[in-house]
Amino acid sequence: MRVMAQMGMVMNLDKCIGCHTCSVTCKQAWTNRAGTEYVWFNNVETRPGQGYPRRYEDQEKWRGGWTLNKRGRLKLKGGGRLRKMLGLFASPVQPELKDYYEPWTYDYKNLVDAPLGDDFPVARPKSLITGEDTKVTWSANWDDNLAGTSEMGHLDPLVEKVRRESADKIKFEFEQTFMFYLPRICEHCLNPSCMASCPSGAIYKRVEDGIVLVDQDKCRGWRQCVTGCPYKKIYFNHKTGKAEKCTFCYPRVEVGLPTVCSETCVGRLRYLGLFLYDADKVTEAASVPEDRDLYQAQLDVLLDPNDPAVVAAAREQEIPDDWIDAAQRSPVYALAKVYRIALPLHPEYRTMPMVWYVPPLSPIVDLLRDQGHDAEDHGNLFGAIDELRIPVEYLAELFTAGDTDMVTGVLKKLAAMRSYMRGISLGNDPDDSIPEAVGMEGETMYEMYRLMAIAKYEERYVIPKAHVEQAHDLEEMGCSLDYDGGPGMQDSPFGEASGVPTPVAVETFHALQQRQTSDAPGGRETLRGRVNLLNWDGNGVPEGMFPDRQDGEEPR
């Protein structure tokens, strides 16, 4: 047993309102540069829908992830090493901008500068790639809220599949039956195929916390990782010629802060915490012959942090005690393995993704309610879950390689929780037959409810800080203050962007400190740490963000 720690995330899809705040804040923080206009480390897709980039889930086309070869061993779907090398000069399958979208801006200047005339001046869309006039035809969330589904709904690869496999069950109106949002980031997989596809070996997994990063100095732009990642969460920066991906906000996580997407999530639906897993078992687990067994195999790789044998083995691997403690309090472990209501996205890609999802019950609740039934009654809900094949089959294609029983089980737990808690809040005695119906105890169900519904910040984000004695091991922490110019270099004579780059962590640290400790609201003088709606961290009341407070009114 080789115990390793892995930062993981769980998203509770029932709570996602599809507001895209997470995408926007992430973009503001990480990809607001030239070359990354089309890059969304975090994106929110409406499902059913094509996703971003379009139809990325169609692996017969894009050839991401792993398959098994004839001998039952893992092999890259994009081809073996030699094949990759021969295809280096022009990647055989690579998404082009048209599969993402051509980023654009508007010619706002024309609104002001246009000469006086009879016509209203307009701000024409301009391509950010060529600078020419362009026609906006697609974007990262063009099919938001099922827009255009009547024409394009069938282009969702999962819809195609569900239709094919149960042609007699779906007759029509498939698209109107249900809808939900799926926020996606890089999965920080245990068995990442992006890494395996990289000829330079520039992509690596951090031993300390399992975060998958691209070494920007080692990357040579062979762009094989883009093909390799089945989730298409590696993006090619077309200005620098290097691959970039979600960093799990490692500079924040190292100092115990949640990722930007989690911190800003309006629905508060994201959970962050540690998994302990057995690194020696990963390959074996990823190679189980049946796609449908992959979910279970993935669960089996995760170790019980309360098991003394695991704790001892973790200590042996020099995992610090406060990390082990954090693993024991980990909300993501609880949701994934204790309550078993969080499922991995597309386990059949065999990358062992570490961002997990609690599937949404709301499509079913909504349908029940629309039909005039009591949508809180567990009998009704259980019946509906068994009855409403299509949403369940769709969810199964997303989360369990098509195993509907597994999804049904999870949905029933959520349904049971709903009606159990309704009983309690109406002042009735807890009806323990409800949790029993889904194989849980009343106590456990109550705890699950607490974590799902009312958990506080510290319970949702259990992030142990990076260790000082390990400082040299972590990218950013290593002698973070003795770079040229030292910590005082904030006010460089030529403004923010001149001089040598500041390590991200130092920059973030200073900006945060400034913002949190200064009396004045977020600096107006300096750009650094400037607060607007997109980078406000909820601390303090920056000027201009809220209406003036009346005297005597309590601060919120």
Next chain:
Amino acid sequence: MDVLLWGIAPYVAMAVLIGGLIWRYRYDQFGWTTRSSQLYESRLLRIGSPLFHFGILAVVAGHFFGLVIPMSWTEAVGMSQDFYHFNALFVGGVAGIGTLGGMAILIYRRRKIGPVFMATTRNDKMMYVVLAAAIVFGLWTTLASVFLGGHGHNYRETVAPWFRSLFILQPDIASMAAAPFSFHLHTLVGMLLFVIWPFTRLVHAFTAPLHYLFRPYIVYRSRDRRGSSSSPTRRGWAPVGTRDRDNRTR
């Protein structure tokens, strides 16, 4: 003059090539990339780029054969001069034409496809001029030796000995000086290409990822093998460039 061109210039070129590569490797890893343009355009690239690259790799192999392996060796294994030449011309010709065709497609694409043209830097254009010149003059020497009288000039008796002599630090200037003009031109442009090599996108060729064939699939970066990536700021050289590069995500 001959001494300058064939005795000194090669060493200068070599010094710049090697020194430049070392310098770039140490100070500009971040700029060391193919700067792939496949995101903008894929169809033409998928024809042009493999054609060009497989061609150029064959051409490089051909140069190795022609320049490094002495004539006496091939004769010793019983390869006749005619047979050798036929092979050289045939294989070299096919490779050369592939290279040229591929390059034509690539250059056409660079110019005609809007986004690709926008992403073409002045450095790229300069590189293409020199590269194209080297290839065209190279083909010319080959063609000249086919069509001009008999077997044409046997560079294996002039250029090749000179080339080898460079490495034992006793340049055989006289035999190079005896080669015809076309060879002189090709060699000079070739030296120029080596000089600019480290400073253009061509550097990618020196990091051809052969180790991919042998490395394990999953890379953990362990504690003491911390990568070179961000923290130590490089003294004496700050990456020039855009705002974006200075603010890049790491």
